[in-house]
Amino acid sequence: MKKHNFNSGPSILPATVIAQAAAALHDFDGIGLSILEIGHRTDWFVAVIEEAKLLVKQLMQLNDDYEVLFLHGGATTQFMQIPMNFLAPGETAAYCDNGIWGNKAIQEAGYFGNVHVAASSKDKNHTYIPKNLSLPEKANYLHITTNNTVEGTQWHEIPPTHLPLVADMSSDIFSRPMDFKQFSFIYAGAQKNMGAAGVTLVVIKKEWAASIQKQVPPIMCYQKHIEAKSLMNTPPVFAIYVALLTLRWIIAEGGLTEMERRSRQKADLLYQTIDSLPIFITSIAKEDRSLMNAVFFMKEEALLQPFLKTCTDNGMIGVKGYRTVGGLRVSMYNALPLESVQVFCQLAQNFAHKHC
Structure with a gap:
């Protein structure tokens, strides 16, 4: 049975990327060694990581004012590492609280300095994006x-600010073109749109990294990682290689403009379907709906398990909502084909007609 992978992360990868990565496990680039065996300071791997950095800059249209790093620890480590570098006792950083991951970032920042909550959607269970920020x-x-992967909302317009702008793009990185130069710092776990779990992308303005005045342990210091070219310690070689293959795939498929076109096509079809079927409900503000993660619920809770079983029986994987939210979640990352959304929508229609 064909599987339709709606997992929120680790999530679906392009089939060609999986095939290329599998081949490299046996013989990387014809050198007679597995990608898992090559040294991270060899010319073979340095070529991999340097090309990956170049492709990130190409997709983001960034110049040499920015540095690209590939680090360990996932986006969760960045919740701590960013304030460790850029926030000191008595100083203040502004955060938007629009869901579980933003809230976790706020908690981590609180260990290092003061946190000013510039906007929060907590009053409505994070079902919308506040447009007016209160900035110090x-x-x-x-x-x-x-x-917001868990709650199903997305910033469709980045808020203007006079402050250095830091963005967690873990779940929509490389899904749409934007002016990436408005950010001083971007980070993303790779396991959604950019590759396999195990590596975190950091894009940092060199000038901002150089401004760090604090004493930071070297392994946590961005400036030290820049100087070491992401090779301060052994990097996650295989995950970076999969990221390179995925970046190549995005470019070959038409770049970020094409990724956004596909995302809107998939999301429009899904949202139109669930809006038309009375067995489903959602409280997400329409203008803030995520193109990556659709979150919705059964109107009758008793139908949730039968619907999830129907999905599983028909090869639909990863449809169950996040544990703190419940309900249903359909993740539609770059590699998910339109066909999978079409099949899900047909299944939802058939289930609705049967139970109405």
Whole structure:
């Protein structure tokens, strides 16, 4: 049975990327060694990581004012590492609280300095994106989460700010073109749109990294990682290679403009379907709906398990909502084909007709 992978992360990868990565496990680039065996300081791997950095800059249209890093620890480590570098006791950073991951970032920042909550959607269970931010005149940076994977909301317009802008783009990285130069710092776990779990992308303005005045342990210091070219310690070689293959795939498929066109096509079809079927409900503000993660619920809770079983029986994987939210979640990352959304929508229609 064909599987339709709606997992929120680790999530679907392009079939060609999986095939290429599998081949490299046996013989990387014809050298007679597995990608898992090559040294991270060899010319073979340095070529991999340097090409990956170049492709990131190409897709984001960034110049040499920015540095690209591939780090360990996932986006969760960045919740701590960013304030460790850029926030000191007595200083303030501004954060938007639009869901579980933004809230976790706020908690981590609180260990290092003061946190000013610039906007929060907590009053409505994070079902919308606040448009008016309350920003202090002086703060070290503003942090936002561009797509809220758990709650199903997304910033479709990045808020203007006089502060250095930091963005967690873990779940919508490389899904749409935007002016990436408005950010001083971007980070993303790779396991949704950019590759396999195990590596975290960091894109940082060199000038901002050089401004760090704090004493930071070297392994946590961005400036030290820049100087070491992401090779301060052994990097996750295989995950970076999969990221390179995925970046190549995005470019070959038409780049970020094409990724956005596909995302809108898939999301429009899904949202139109669930809106038309009375067995489903959603409280997400329409203008803030995520193109990556659709979150919705059964109107009758008793139908949830039968619907999930029907999905499983028909090869639909990863449809169950996040544990703190419940309901249903359909993740539609770059590699998910339109066909999978079409099949899900047909299944939802058939189930609705049977139970109405």
